Amino acid sequence: MLQSIEQYINELDLKLKGLPKDEREHHLAEIRDHLLERMEEGDPEARVVQSFMAPDKMSEEILQEYRQRNAQTFEHPNYWFVLAAISVIAPFGALALPIIQENYYAGPQFAVLLQLLIGSVALFGYFRKKLNEERVAILKKMGRLMIPILALPFGFFSFSIIRTEEWSSFNFIYLLLYLLVWLIYYISLRKVYQSSIA
Amino acid sequence: MRKGTFELAILLLLKRKPMYGYEITKHLQEESTFPIADGSIYPILKRMSTNQWVYSYKEEHEGRSRKYYDVTDLGGKVLEARWEEFTNVYAFLDQLKK
Numbered sequence: 001m002l003q004s005i006e007q008y009i010n011e012l013d014l015k016l017k018g019l020p021k022d023e024r025e026h027h028l029a030e031i032r033d034h035l036l037e038r039m040e041e042g043d044p045e046a047r048v049v050q051s052f053m054a055p056d057k058m059s060e061e062i063l064q065e066y067r068q069r070n071a072q073t074f075e076h077p078n079y080w081f082v083l084a085a086i087s088v089i090a091p092f093g094a095l096a097l098p099i100i101q102e103n104y105y106a107g108p109q110f111a112v113l114l115q116l117l118i119g120s121v122a123l124f125g126y127f128r129k130k131l132n133e134e135r136v137a138i139l140k141k142m143g144r145l146m147i148p149i150l151a152l153p154f155g156f157f158s159f160s161i162i163r164t165e166e167w168s169s170f171n172f173i174y175l176l177l178y179l180l181v182w183l184i185y186y187i188s189l190r191k192v193y194q195s196s197i198a
Numbered sequence: 199m200r201k202g203t204f205e206l207a208i209l210l211l212l213k214r215k216p217m218y219g220y221e222i223t224k225h226l227q228e229e230s231t232f233p234i235a236d237g238s239i240y241p242i243l244k245r246m247s248t249n250q251w252v253y254s255y256k257e258e259h260e261g262r263s264r265k266y267y268d269v270t271d272l273g274g275k276v277l278e279a280r281w282e283e284f285t286n287v288y289a290f291l292d293q294l295k296k
Contacts, residue, residue: 030265031240034220038236053237061241069248 001050005035008049015059019066020130021196027062081127081135085142087119088189092149092182099156099171099178102164124188131196139196143189146182153178204242205251206284207232209269209277212252216268219243243267251276 002008009028016024031052038048070077094112098104127135157175160168204226211217211225223239226232246252251273256263269277 026265027240027244029263030219031237033218033262033264034223034237036262037220051236053235058237058240061238062244065241065244065248 002055003046003049005032005039005045005049008035008052008055012055012059015055016062017133018063020132020135022129023066024132025129031058078134078138080122081130082138084119084122084127085138087115088123088185089142089145089149091116091119092146092185093152095178095181096149096152096156098174099153100160102160102168102170104170104174120185124192128192131192136193136196139189139193143186143193146186146189150182202280203284204232204234205246206277206280208239208242208246209251209273209280212267212269213274213277216255216266218264218266222267246273249276 002011009032012031013024013028016027019027035048035052039045076082091112095109095116098109131139153175157171160171207226208222211222217225219239222243223234223236226234226239243252243254247254247267249272250270252267253270254265254267256265258264
């Protein structure tokens with residue numbers, strides 16, 4: 001049986017994992033405030049917690065409202081999140097092309113960099129506090145896609161050497177820069193994932 | 199009916215002044231007509247926020263962030279419509295009683 005406010009909040013937090021993080025935190029802060037005020041008015045902590053709506057029932061009602069709200073929206077609830085994640089990962093395919101071209105064409109690459117920039121702002125800014133269980137699962141799958149994408153720059157690099165039978169300094173420097181940017185993004189994605197499951 | 203009555207009571211309370219969840223619960227619990235279980239106000243308030251009948255804002259109170267609710271214009275219209283519906287039902291029942 002629950003004895004303390006923190007126990008109640010922790011249990012409710014676990015049961016509300018289906019909600020986006022910021023929404024979940026708003027609910028928990030509001031309920032914690034309610035319980036603390038009752039305690040400040042003189043009710044013993046255990047009684048405050050035990051007479052409050054049980055975490056099972058509370059989470060069921062909150063999640064039901066969330067599901068109904070999502071069902072009323074035209075788009076898939078995670079449509080924009082998936083789009084943001086794709087916008088962060090897909091550009092790494094296109095960004096490998098200069099290696100096989102042995103030249104950097106700023107024009108076509110501008111669109112790719114713009115997509116990466118917009119995707120990054122959306123994913124690491126807007127969605128960072130709006131992660132729920134489904135989005136975290138999507139993030140994990142997308143993050144794992146980053147690794148096979150690395151086959152492209154290395155493949156292009158090898159192909160370029162085979163074709164020209166010599167090392168290109170441009171390709172080598174570009175590959176290093178590519179790997180640096182890739183690593184920054186991979187670590188950032190992993191951090192967002194780890195903070196969301198903590 | 200009961201859910202609708204709770205919503206009507208909440209709208210009437212918030213029409214007086216913005217309130218936070220516990221404050222609303224206490225007001226409702228003062229009346230035996232509204233035996234609302236502790237905590238059950240929050241799913242109702244969430245639903246009313248989603249319907250845009252009420253909006254919320256935060257204010258600092260003794261180091262804690264407190265969420266206040268207030269009635270929107272739409273909420274005011276819903277309140278008027280519900281009140282009319284409620285008085286009509288009451289008038290009809292009163293007539294039946296005579």
